[in-house]
Amino acid sequence: MHTPASMVMGIVFAPLGLVLVFTAAITPQWREGQARLGMTGPGSLLRSGSVDTLLLLRSDGLWESCLQVEHSELKQCWPIAGPYQRDPRVRLAQGLVLTSLFLCGTGIVLACIGVRCWTDLPLRGVAATGGLLVVMAGLLSLTALGVYTHNLRRLGMVSPSQGTNNHKFPHLSLRPAGSLYFGWLGSCLQVLGGGALLFSFKQPRCLTLNELNESIKNEINNTGYI
Template sequence: MHTPASMVTGIVFAPLGLVLLFTAAITPQWREGQAWLGGARQAVGGAKGRELLLLRSDGLWESCLQVANSELRECWPASGPYQRDARVRAARTLILSSLFLCGTGVVLASVGIRCWTDAPLRNVAAGGGLLVALSGLLSLAALGVYTRHLSELGVELASTVSGFQGLDVHKMPSLSLRPAGSLYFAWVGAWVQVLGGVALLCGVRRPRCPARTHAERAEAYEVNC
């Protein structure tokens, strides 16, 4: 098998970036924040009126609210100003497009590399690499938009959690939001996609065979007298 090392690197990095980005896209930890809530109507741990630490996290499609150091947790589909924000919707569209392009590129690259034969289809593998690299750029664009405006995106408690476990969340103070784990996973996945696509593109160059000398080209034969 004469598969270039760059192609092997690309076919490893491309699916890895796809998995990382997909994992980040479906988890609700793109941004997170916390706030103290005083005067809770329900006792937690047997202490009425105790201040509670609420943890809020948002993803592209889901938001969650949890009371720290307890099992009280509830998630709901993203709604309100956050769900309607044009920047969030743009990030969703770009991420979905990136996942589709990366998946298509991985399939093309797998067909082009043809690990079961000696000679890869370099142009097909390079086409897959181009799609993977483009998917990585789309992911970076989505992440750049989301990260830059992270603190400006709206925060609204959905009606389904207005009575969250008996707590008065209507008086919850404003949150100081910051990037969360899923957003970092997405950044890593996007860069891995770009590197994988570039590695596949580098494999399009055909290896040059060294020129043979006249003496090497001459065929030896035996003469019988």
């Protein structure tokens, strides 16, 4: 069977997008920041009056946060907790990403069944339905990424009106991290792959009986057989 190019594009891009979005979901680098922590000690002050500092690297994901000391193997990760975990925008992103992964996986299964490489004719309706699910999955993950990126520096931050300013930890300058870029790329691939599978709804034009007879006659005339 000659598989349409749109189907080939769909069954290649959709799984690749799924892998990238899944990688983004399980890694704790959605946002990251760094801060210098002053380490003062009586011994160092008596010797030179200097102040030692440590550069702390903090990263947060959808389900895990990590803290590492720069130029050191000291690193600790833990499940997200506190205001960040309870933030409704983080929970929204979690739900959208999980739904996106489920829809994309289901769509890929339907697309593989619809392509039916072991038979002569593909199930175009099934393949196109799988493409629709993949497109929906891509849009959901794009929404999750957009919500998270737009509120990145405010997620889990306690408002001053609550009167719980905590000076125990230094202020972190937060910025987007690598997992977000994996997510954006994977979501775009999902939309492209699902959109390509949607072209499966377009049925190929079949020749009518008269057109088929005329084609056979022309072929006979061209080959010289009577």
